[in-house]
Amino acid sequence: MSKPTRVVIVGGGFGGLTAAKTLVKTDVDVTLVDRQNHHLFQPLLYQVAMAGLAPSEIAVPIRTILRRASNTTVLLAEVEAIDLAHKLVKVSPGPALNYDYLILAPGARTHYFGHDDWEHYAPGLKSLDDAVEIRRRVLLAFEAAERETDPRERKRLLSFIVIGGGPTGVEMAGAIAELARYALGRDFRRACPAETRVLLLEGADRVLSSFDPSLSEKAVVQLSELGVEVRTGSLVERITAEGVVLRSGEVLAASTVTWAAGVAASTLIAKLGVDVDRAGRAKVALDCSLPGHPEVFVIGDAALMLGPDQKPLPGVSPVAMQMARHVARIIAQEAAGDGRSEPRPPFRYVDKGSMATIGRSRAIAEVGALKLSGLMAWLAWLVVHIWYLIGFRNRLLVLFNWAWSYLTYRRGARLITGGRLEAGPPSLKQLESTAPQPAAQA
Amino acid sequence: MSKPTRVVIVGGGFGGLTAAKTLVKTDVDVTLVDRQNHHLFQPLLYQVAMAGLAPSEIAVPIRTILRRASNTTVLLAEVEAIDLAHKLVKVSPGPALNYDYLILAPGARTHYFGHDDWEHYAPGLKSLDDAVEIRRRVLLAFEAAERETDPRERKRLLSFIVIGGGPTGVEMAGAIAELARYALGRDFRRACPAETRVLLLEGADRVLSSFDPSLSEKAVVQLSELGVEVRTGSLVERITAEGVVLRSGEVLAASTVTWAAGVAASTLIAKLGVDVDRAGRAKVALDCSLPGHPEVFVIGDAALMLGPDQKPLPGVSPVAMQMARHVARIIAQEAAGDGRSEPRPPFRYVDKGSMATIGRSRAIAEVGALKLSGLMAWLAWLVVHIWYLIGFRNRLLVLFNWAWSYLTYRRGARLITGGRLEAGPPSLKQLESTAPQPAAQA
Numbered sequence: 006m007s008k009p010t011r012v013v014i015v016g017g018g019f020g021g022l023t024a025a026k027t028l029v030k031t032d033v034d035v036t037l038v039d040r041q042n043h044h045l046f047q048p049l050l051y052q053v054a055m056a057g058l059a060p061s062e063i064a065v066p067i068r069t070i071l072r073r074a075s076n077t078t079v080l081l082a083e084v085e086a087i088d089l090a091h092k093l094v095k096v097s098p099g100p101a102l103n104y105d106y107l108i109l110a111p112g113a114r115t116h117y118f119g120h121d122d123w124e125h126y127a128p129g130l131k132s133l134d135d136a137v138e139i140r141r142r143v144l145l146a147f148e149a150a151e152r153e154t155d156p157r158e159r160k161r162l163l164s165f166i167v168i169g170g171g172p173t174g175v176e177m178a179g180a181i182a183e184l185a186r187y188a189l190g191r192d193f194r195r196a197c198p199a200e201t202r203v204l205l206l207e208g209a210d211r212v213l214s215s216f217d218p219s220l221s222e223k224a225v226v227q228l229s230e231l232g233v234e235v236r237t238g239s240l241v242e243r244i245t246a247e248g249v250v251l252r253s254g255e256v257l258a259a260s261t262v263t264w265a266a267g268v269a270a271s272t273l274i275a276k277l278g279v280d281v282d283r284a285g286r287a288k289v290a291l292d293c294s295l296p297g298h299p300e301v302f303v304i305g306d307a308a309l310m311l312g313p314d315q316k317p318l319p320g321v322s323p324v325a326m327q328m329a330r331h332v333a334r335i336i337a338q339e340a341a342g343d344g345r346s347e348p349r350p351p352f353r354y355v356d357k358g359s360m361a362t363i364g365r366s367r368a369i370a371e372v373g374a375l376k377l378s379g380l381m382a383w384l385a386w387l388v389v390h391i392w393y394l395i396g397f398r399n400r401l402l403v404l405f406n407w408a409w410s411y412l413t414y415r416r417g418a419r420l421i422t423g424g425r426l427e428a429g430p431p432s433l434k435q436l437e438s439t440a441p442q443p444a445a446q447a
Numbered sequence: 448m449s450k451p452t453r454v455v456i457v458g459g460g461f462g463g464l465t466a467a468k469t470l471v472k473t474d475v476d477v478t479l480v481d482r483q484n485h486h487l488f489q490p491l492l493y494q495v496a497m498a499g500l501a502p503s504e505i506a507v508p509i510r511t512i513l514r515r516a517s518n519t520t521v522l523l524a525e526v527e528a529i530d531l532a533h534k535l536v537k538v539s540p541g542p543a544l545n546y547d548y549l550i551l552a553p554g555a556r557t558h559y560f561g562h563d564d565w566e567h568y569a570p571g572l573k574s575l576d577d578a579v580e581i582r583r584r585v586l587l588a589f590e591a592a593e594r595e596t597d598p599r600e601r602k603r604l605l606s607f608i609v610i611g612g613g614p615t616g617v618e619m620a621g622a623i624a625e626l627a628r629y630a631l632g633r634d635f636r637r638a639c640p641a642e643t644r645v646l647l648l649e650g651a652d653r654v655l656s657s658f659d660p661s662l663s664e665k666a667v668v669q670l671s672e673l674g675v676e677v678r679t680g681s682l683v684e685r686i687t688a689e690g691v692v693l694r695s696g697e698v699l700a701a702s703t704v705t706w707a708a709g710v711a712a713s714t715l716i717a718k719l720g721v722d723v724d725r726a727g728r729a730k731v732a733l734d735c736s737l738p739g740h741p742e743v744f745v746i747g748d749a750a751l752m753l754g755p756d757q758k759p760l761p762g763v764s765p766v767a768m769q770m771a772r773h774v775a776r777i778i779a780q781e782a783a784g785d786g787r788s789e790p791r792p793p794f795r796y797v798d799k800g801s802m803a804t805i806g807r808s809r810a811i812a813e814v815g816a817l818k819l820s821g822l823m824a825w826l827a828w829l830v831v832h833i834w835y836l837i838g839f840r841n842r843l844l845v846l847f848n849w850a851w852s853y854l855t856y857r858r859g860a861r862l863i864t865g866g867r868l869e870a871g872p873p874s875l876k877q878l879e880s881t882a883p884q885p886a887a888q889a
Contacts, residue, residue, distance in 0.1 A: 152540065
């Protein structure tokens with residue numbers, strides 16, 4: 006008997022995990038590598054940043070999900086480099102991994118378009134650590150405002166700016182406004198919700214530009230109801246500890262700024278030495294493989310593939326999962342048969358629609374010609390997200406938490422952990438002073 | 448009308464919070480200062496360290512608890528110093544606080560008896576950050592063992608040492624053994640539970656020495672059933688990255704060591720310049736006030752008061768809460784009346800019994816002459832702890848999580864967050880490398 010085909014999957018997000026699940030009970034050996042021990046349900050990450058959900062409610066250990074996949078080994082390690090010529094994945098810690106097939110699903114990271122220094126003042130939202138840091142900054146801003154007697158400075162402390170009017174930015178802005186108005190409003194004496202200002206900045210001429218223009222307008226109305234000021238056509242010139250300076254010269258004072266204006270593919274893709282686009286995504290063939298390397302597939306946010314409208318497929322989980330099933334089936338078929346006799350089928354994305362949530366009972370959704378907004382869209386969003394949350398327990402816990410928040414307007418996960426007590430981004434001195442304490446690294 | 452009496456409370460633990468609650472609806476102005484925004488239900492902290500509960504399930508914002516206490520201001524700040532002569536509490540950030548009465552309830556910290564360098568290798572368990580760091584180390588040890596091919600090194604990675612056989616040490620050791628055997632056992636391919644070794648080291652001749660000797664014996668039996676090796680009379684000579692060296696010269700190799708062998712009062716007490724004992728506790732008068740300062744009270748773990756048996760009252764929450772009610776009533780009475788005409792009543796501790804949990808269906812309890820062990824003691828422990836958990840929501844969530852863990856043997860909060868992927872204590876180089884990334888400070 007010949008050795009079984011070795012498949013290495015890089016990344017335990019929606020793409021990598023779906024690929025591993027599709028390869029269960031096939032005649033291949035799978036190794037899934039991720040630098041995190043957990044799969045993250047990213048569509049709800051903004052809820053962790055806004056203290057609505059606890060980190061463990063939207064994350065499940067990858068091992069637990071793949072417990073019954075007896076042909077799969079899960080490895081917690083960082084992928085350092087990929088040697089396409091020798092079919093090797095170099096990981097740290099641990100020895101390099103050989104592969105017959107490689108599925109790259111490393112996902113995306115926050116991208117500052119050449120302004121990496123902005124990250125310090127305006128963190129993005131891609132990981133649990135990001136979410137806990139943003140939660141920390143938002144909650145500390147309210148605490149600092151409670152101590153502050155100068156009304157001008159208190160106003161700055163209670164000003165929050167979200168940069169980027171895509172679904173993540175809209176969700177964050179809506180959630181900050183709700184947090185301030187309902188959950189925190191009754192807990193503070195001085196930091197009153199009426200003084201809170203939430204600004205959503207978008208460079209283009211409308212928010213949620215991937216949706217129909219009529220839905221963008223409805224989203225702005227719903228955001229305004231929550232007290233969010235939406236500023237379209239606002240390009241950012243500079244971000245500092247004091248706030249944001251627009252290209253128009255206007256200065257927006259704010260203690261807390263978050264970045265939702267751009268993502269790029271994982272830096273792993275750039276190291277491959279293959280063709281990439283401006284967002285660092287690998288240009289893939291019609292079957293999702295790398296040109297010249299039929300044994301290497303790139304899927305999800307890290308892949309650039311054009312849709313029927315000649316626009317790149319969006320960086321959403323359905324694309325990643327459908328690509329994952331497509332390439333896993335190709336691998337399974339080729340591993341079972343005798344090589345690549347047939348031409349591979351091309352990948353075709355089936356768009357089941359998209360949605361964005363704004364707040365309690367507020368959302369928009371677009372499914373083909375059907376356009377929903379308000380309560381109906383929100384209920385649809387709720388059902389879909391609860392349904393796809395991996396793990397029965399998490400589904401129940403999240404549902405419980407949402408029901409609780411809905412009924413009481415409270416937030417259950419309002420914890421500030423770690424050492425810093427000042428609002429705003431940490432100074433470099435503070436970062437250094439926390440370094441020698443292992444307990445503060447959590 | 449004269450100005451209302453100003454009461455400053457330092458610490459939002461069981462003592463400080465109970466004092467604030469007792470002073471609600473009295474004619475005093477209360478300011479509660481804590482450097483954390485949350486009250487922590489410390490008796491369940493070991494469950495967070497062992498991935499059974501999420502941090503937000505055992506912690507509630509102090510503001511939320513005191514939301515309806517209209518005479519109370521909650522301040523998130525670090526107390527830098529106390530000026531007893533001028534009746535001032537210096538905080539950072541923010542201006543100093545004047546007081547007419549001061550209640551010091553700063554609690555205890557982990558104490559290494561002159562070996563502060565051990566903290567790096569053997570963290571203690573006093574805060575949520577500590578718990579998340581221990582959780583991280585335990586989970587990373589299993590991940591590293593899964594990668595390891597050398598059986599000797601794998602054994603070291605799967606060896607866990609808990610130093611200190613008091614209630615916290617017993618709870619942690621039992622919980623590690625359960626985590627390895629049930630929750631993780633089915634998720635790993637190589638790191639098998641049979642190879643796991645959990646050692647509980649105690650310097651005295653028995654564990655749980657505050658209980659009746661017969662219960663100590665029963666605890667050892669229950670720990671052995673879970674697979675914990677209990678070593679009494681074991682004094683620690685040295686702790687390194689490799690493990691623990693005993694005074695006998697024996698070397699115990701282990702990747703993960705935790706410290707539950709001693710606590711001392713908060714360093715705030717030492718700065719007061721008053722009489723303290725070896726554990727840094729302030730010697731208080733019979734009414735819990737500082738000798739010479741009838742307006743300053745020290746309560747809870749930071750106070751040294753002798754019981755009827757001439758032994759110091761233990762550092763448990765019932766002592767702190769009873770002291771809190773005692774001093775709050777004295778303050779309320781004196782603020783309402785015209786000064787200190789009557790002599791103050793002395794504090795008397797009412798001991799309602801004590802208990803320690805060992806694992807699923809395993810515990811010991813001692814209430815007066817009544818001694819329980821096993822399932823009955825565990826059920827009693829469960830009822831008491833659920834009951835006292837602050838906040839209706841948390842009670843439900845914790846109950847749900849426990850029921851879930853009990854039925855499925857799973858653990859819901861098995862998250863490794865932050866940047867490090869190696870097992871064991873972080874090297875100083877790793878600590879430095881995480882410093883410049885604000886997002887990793889969560």
